Amino acid sequence: MGGEPRFDDQVVVVTGAARGQGRRHAVRFAELGADVVAIDLCDQVPTVGYPMSTPEDLAQTVAEVESLGRRCSAYRTDVRDLAALLEVARSVEEVHGRVDAIIANAGICITAPAWEMTDEEWDAVLDTNLTGVWNTVKAFVPLVVAPGRGGSVTLISSLAGLRGIRNAIGYISAKHALTGLMRSLANELAPYEIRVNSVNPTNVATPMLLNSNTYQRFNPDLEAPTVEDTIDGFSSLNLLPVPWVEPDDVSDAVLWLASEEGRYVTGAVLPVDAGGFVRT
Amino acid sequence: MSKVALITGAARGQGRSHAVRLARDGFDIVAVDLCAALETPKYAGASRADLDETEELVRAAGARIVTVVGDVRSSADMQRAVRDGVEVLGRLDVVVANAGIVSSAPLLEMTELQWREVVDINLTGVWRSVQAALPQLIEQGSGGSIVLISSIAGMRGFRNLTNYTAAKHGLGGLAAGLANELAEFGIRVNVVAPTNVPTDMILNPSAYRTFRPDLEAPTLEEAMSGFASINLLDTPWVSPEDISGAVAFLASDRSRFITGTTLPVDAGVFVRT
Numbered sequence: 001m002g003g004e005p006r007f008d009d010q011v012v013v014v015t016g017a018a019r020g021q022g023r024r025h026a027v028r029f030a031e032l033g034a035d036v037v038a039i040d041l042c043d044q045v046p047t048v049g050y051p052m053s054t055p056e057d058l059a060q061t062v063a064e065v066e067s068l069g070r071r072c073s074a075y076r077t078d079v080r081d082l083a084a085l086l087e088v089a090r091s092v093e094e095v096h097g098r099v100d101a102i103i104a105n106a107g108i109c110i111t112a113p114a115w116e117m118t119d120e121e122w123d124a125v126l127d128t129n130l131t132g133v134w135n136t137v138k139a140f141v142p143l144v145v146a147p148g149r150g151g152s153v154t155l156i157s158s159l160a161g162l163r164g165i166r167n168a169i170g171y172i173s174a175k176h177a178l179t180g181l182m183r184s185l186a187n188e189l190a191p192y193e194i195r196v197n198s199v200n201p202t203n204v205a206t207p208m209l210l211n212s213n214t215y216q217r218f219n220p221d222l223e224a225p226t227v228e229d230t231i232d233g234f235s236s237l238n239l240l241p242v243p244w245v246e247p248d249d250v251s252d253a254v255l256w257l258a259s260e261e262g263r264y265v266t267g268a269v270l271p272v273d274a275g276g277f278v279r280t
Numbered sequence: 281m282s283k284v285a286l287i288t289g290a291a292r293g294q295g296r297s298h299a300v301r302l303a304r305d306g307f308d309i310v311a312v313d314l315c316a317a318l319e320t321p322k323y324a325g326a327s328r329a330d331l332d333e334t335e336e337l338v339r340a341a342g343a344r345i346v347t348v349v350g351d352v353r354s355s356a357d358m359q360r361a362v363r364d365g366v367e368v369l370g371r372l373d374v375v376v377a378n379a380g381i382v383s384s385a386p387l388l389e390m391t392e393l394q395w396r397e398v399v400d401i402n403l404t405g406v407w408r409s410v411q412a413a414l415p416q417l418i419e420q421g422s423g424g425s426i427v428l429i430s431s432i433a434g435m436r437g438f439r440n441l442t443n444y445t446a447a448k449h450g451l452g453g454l455a456a457g458l459a460n461e462l463a464e465f466g467i468r469v470n471v472v473a474p475t476n477v478p479t480d481m482i483l484n485p486s487a488y489r490t491f492r493p494d495l496e497a498p499t500l501e502e503a504m505s506g507f508a509s510i511n512l513l514d515t516p517w518v519s520p521e522d523i524s525g526a527v528a529f530l531a532s533d534r535s536r537f538i539t540g541t542t543l544p545v546d547a548g549v550f551v552r553t
Contacts, residue, residue: 183551190512190548202537239463245537252534261525264475264518267551271541275463278456278540 005259008033011096012258013140015039015079015132016106018053020206021156023061024247025103025254030070032255037092037099038062038074039085040106045128047121048108049213071096079106079132085139092143099143101258104133105156109208111217114169125170130177137185141194150193152258155182156250157198159237159273167217175200179269186267195266199253202273203234203244239275282343284369285531286310286361288352288409289379291326293479294429296334297520298376298527303343305528307374310365311335312348312358312409318401320383320394322486344369352379352405358412372416374531377406378429382481384440384490395443402447407454410469414462423466425531428455429523430473432510432549435542440490448473452542459540468539472526475546476507476517512548 012029016022017038026036042055058074065072073095075088092099107129110121133155144151160168161175178198186196203209210227218233219225234243253272256262271277285302289295291313299309311334317325331347338345346365350357366372380402383394406428417424433441434448451471458469476482485497491506492498498506507516526545529535544550 186548186551187512187553191514193513195513195548239459240466240468240537240539241464242537249537253538256529256534261522261529264513264515264522264545264547265526265543266513266548267546268544269541270538270543272535272537273541274537275459275468275539278459280460 004032005255005261006033007100007258010034010100011037011098012101012103013037013039013092013099013136014103014105015136017061018042018057019061020208021204021247021250022103022105023057023064024251025105026061026072027064027068028248028251028255029101030065030068030072033070034101035071035096036065036073037096038065038072039077039079039088041078042076045108045124047110047118047124049110050207050211052108079135080127082135082138085135089139089143092140098147099140100151102137102140102144102153103156103254104136104153106132106136107156107208109168109171111167111213113167117169122170126174129171129174130181133178134181141189144194145192152262153185153189153194153196154254154257155196155198157200157269159200159202159271159276161198161200162269162271162277165237182269183267190266195257195262197257197262197265197268197270199250199257200269200271200273200277201245201250202238202276204250205244205246209244237276237279238273239279242274245272245274281370282306282308283373284308284310284365284371285374285376286312286365286372286413287376287378288312288405290334291315291330292334293481294477294520294523295378296337297524298378299334299345300337300341301521301524301528302374302531303338303341303345305532307531308344308369309338310346310348310361310369310372311338312350312361313379314351315349318381318397320391320397321381322383323480323484352409353400355408355412358408362412362416366416371420372413373422373424375410375413375424375426376429376527376531377409377427379405379409380429382441382444382487384444384486386440387442390443398443399447402444403450403454406451410458417467418465424468425535426458426467426469427527427530428469428471430471430542432473432475432544432546434471434473435544435550439493455542456540463539468535470530470535470538470540471542472523472530473542473544473546473550474518474523475511475549477520477523478517479520482507482517510549510552511546512552515547518545518547
């Protein structure tokens with residue numbers, strides 16, 4: 001053992017792959033030899049208070065993966081739509097024949113005080129961050145099971161899946177629920193040598209976090225607060241003295257879990273949270 | 281200058297595997313072991329010859345190594361290990377608190393000495409090891425990573441191991457408290473929780489009996505089903521190298537924002553229903 005793990009000729013499915021964490025996971029897997037199935041909505045979900053990904057973002061992911069000499073199949077698909085994901089799975093089976101790793105990364109954040117959150121906002125977050133993950137595993141797990149060679153499923157949860165924070169009740173409820181989904185799936189898929197784990201990041205420097213909507217939530221008393229105004233607020237979640245971690249820090253954990261080094265790790269919650277969970 | 285990792289219980293088993301793996305990853309090694317038998321475990325202790333073999337393997341991997349015969353129950357011993365290591369290797373970056381023993385018995389038969397040996401080594405010994413290393417890590421000012429080797433028995437309960445289970449559970453608290461204390465110095469503290477690992481600690485008749493209480497004198501073959509029965513994945517145990525992979529990850533910058541957590545390498549025992 002030792003050195004970089006390899007994923008030569010493996011196939012990895014990444015949802016939310018157009019930008020942010022998802023793009024880094026896709027590219028990092030490709031750097032280590034994997035082909036990528038990149039899925040993203042590339043559209044705005046109503047009620048989400050920051051600009052979501054675009055078709056150009058997804059095209060950029062494809063270009064980065066292909067520049068590494070790996071195949072990248074891209075799908076503009078809504079993880080809330082199981083029928084659409086099943087259609088993608090059929091296409092992936094034709095193109096790639098199998099799947100080795102699933103990274104259920106697609107997620108949105110909608111902030112509002114709990115008593116002001118609307119049904120529409122709650123539904124959008126739960127449908128994407130929880131049901132969307134269930135849809136993803138339901139659609140693609142058969143492609144990991146069928147070849148009989150095992151594999152892994154990694155759910156991208158959050159520090160908010162382990163602790164409560166203000167003004168994101170739907171997000172926190174959905175992310176906490178992922179832990180139950182993960183533990184249950186670990187039991188169901190162990191007979192097929194398929195491992196199921198979650199990665200729980202603190203703030204990650206992506207468009208989901210670094211936007212004026214977030215800055216305003218952290219600084220309700222300021223008019224048009226900036227990222228500088230929000231550094232202390234971001235840092236207050238963490239134990240290590242940083243406001244956020246980078247997408248690559250999350251990728252490091254995802255790659256480790258999916259690699260041969262993680263072959264006996266299943267049912268685990270791996271926080272990349274700068275100590276946020278144990279912070280007192 | 282290479283980074284330096286201090287590993288306790290490094291004469292054999294998991295500790296040796298961690299030393300060799302970290303040596304391959306570019307660390308120089310301070311290898312500490314008691315190299316003697318304890319009173320209550322029903323399996324042989326490590327020997328000086330074992331520690332010498334670790335030394336050879338680490339050198340063969342291209343790293344420098346300082347070996348120290350010392351007892352994690354002695355703060356003076358652990359301070360000496362840190363002093364000797366830093367004197368030769370120049371610095372200290374990683375502590376792998378791996379030394380541990382098993383001494384099993386049903387509660388009503390467990391002697392006070394059994395309780396004390398296990399808690400003194402598996403819990404207080406970890407505290408002493410970390411405490412001895414901290415002045416150097418803090419003075420150096422370059423952060424660091426502390427990895428405590430716990431067990432699935434640090435997350436779930438098992439029969440006839442009240443001493444071991446209590447001590448290993450204690451490590452979770454030790455790590456969580458330390459993570460808070462040490463974050464300002466950029467020092468991370470995490471726990472690795474393995475399921476069965478085929479080392480001398482479980483490859484012995486007493487352990488076979490723990491895993492097959494229905495048999496009078498079970499053999500290894502008969503114990504295999506017992507070992508496998510706790511795991512979710514289809515394996516009786518995981519290898520020392522599997523644990524070393526987790527240790528290497530937590531010791532490296534790949535985990536630079538992971539602190540205060542427990543990483544199970546447990547074939548799914550924790551979530552098994």
